[in-house]
Amino acid sequence: MNDTAVRILVPTGMLGAGFPPETVERGLALGADVIAIDGGSTDSGPHYLGSGTPKTTRAAVAADMRILLNAAARSSIPLIVGSCGTAGTDSGVDWVAGITADIIAEDGLDLAVAAVYSEQDPDHLSGRLAAGAIRPLPPMGDLRPDTLRECTHIVGMMGHEPIEAALRGGADVVLAGRATDTALAAAYPLMHGMPPGPTWHAAKIVECGGQSTTDPRSGGVFATVDHHGFTIEPLDPAVSCTPNSVAAHMLYETADPFRMREPAGTLDVTAATYRAVDDRTVRVEGSVFEPAEQHTIKLEGARLSGYETMSFSAIRDPHLLAGIEDWAALLHEVLTDRVGRTLGLDPADYAVDIRLYGHNAVLQERDPATGPAREVGVMLLVRASDQATATAVAKVANPLMLHLPTADMDYLPSLAFPFSPAETERGPAYEFVLNHTVDAESPTALFRTEYRKATADA
Structure with missing residues (x-):
């Protein structure tokens, strides 16, 4: 050199x-x-x-x-x-x-x-927070001391x-x-x-x-x-x-x-x-x-947000595909009712995310595409405070993701699970909670x- x-x-x-x-x-x-x-x-x-x-x-x-x-x-x-x-x-x-x-x-x-x-010491960062030396980056809000302690890992960039x-x-x-x-x-x-x-x-x-x-x-x-x-x-x-x-x-x-x-x-x-x-x-x-x-140093931190179980089904039925968003809303409604009756769980005890791959799973309501899809994959992602609960909710959804008809159908549609068992336990799930800078x-x-x-x- x-x-x-x-x-x-x-x-x-x-x-x-x-x-x-x-x-x-x-x-x-x-x-x-x-x-x-x-x-x-x-x-x-x-x-x-x-x-x-x-x-x-x-x-x-x-x-x-x-x-x-x-x-x-x-x-x-x-x-x-x-x-x-x-x-x-x-x-x-x-x-x-x-x-x-x-x-x-x-x-x-x-x-x-x-x-x-x-990696950063949460106690040291708590002191810096108290001194006014930590500030949020958009879209984050002000940082709470509890959030620092909830992180499994915090790194400084x-x-x-x-x-x-x-x-x-x-x-x-x-x-x-x-x-x-x-x-x-x-x-x-x-x-x-x-x-x-x-x-x-x-x-x-x-x-x-x-x-x-x-x-x-x-x-x-x-x-x-x-x-x-x-x-x-x-x-x-x-x-x-x-x-x-x-x-x-x-x-x-x-x-x-x-x-x-x-x-x-x-x-x-x-x-x-x-x-x-x-x-x-x-x-x-x-x-x-x-x-x-x-x-300044950018802080990144993640905390445990629960445990996830995923299920995936595929729809080829043209009648369901013509009103696929209505079907997804019906799935969520019926699932919520059955989970409450069979497991005794309140909707606050778990979270359900339904994604329609082949329709709008990536961009959702911002997707400019119009017209019915030829086939759609339905991903159900359940998150709860423990793995057993997440899997139990997904199992309640199993028959619905296989045969749920709309009100105007006089037959049971047959959807397709690509895997057996249909439920896949994803284990612990994390979320980013720090997007802040520290002096x-x-x-x-x-x-x-x-x-x-x-x-x-x-």
């Missing part, structure tokens, strides 16, 4: 998603200074944070990590992984750290590993600073808890004096690997950040980055396509220009970063780092 530019290799959008090994080799040949890869997000819902378990399988994560650890060791460049274990819980960091230690030992690598933990501190502490591999996707790619360039505007903008564009290219399935991207801007190209030589594909990524997962908040401030790309260098490389200039007066005393104060010299002799 030199003082004029930093080169970032991002092999794919998420650890465990897989990537062609040859694209990593190409990134190394191009002179990569750092490898950065995201390990998770909240995209897949609250279960992974609430339960502290990963979305990805160990084998897939290990396959990716083996390639990346060997590449980092061979080229003497750091490897940074963020949001380990999907949600960035302490158990997620330890899970990826265990996989990493096994690979280092098996492959005879000599690498120093730093684990950066992001770190910026680049804890990662940079781990690198300065001698880490070859940084395994971070919950972090902004951009912090992983921004840490090393910022550490080496690259300007924050181009650095944060480049980090945003590379966060999801090949998504900013003409073929998102091709693998990752390679960005070079300098003192005036950055260039980006795909790792697959058969794929291209175009001004449109690069600029469009500022629309992805942002409330404002021109301004994006980070813990340390706000990226502003209003004046950014996107120019094709050749048929597969794009040059970006004009991005600026506005430092915040107060460093940080320092960028690293809410995070803890452990250094481990993991070698083949360890």
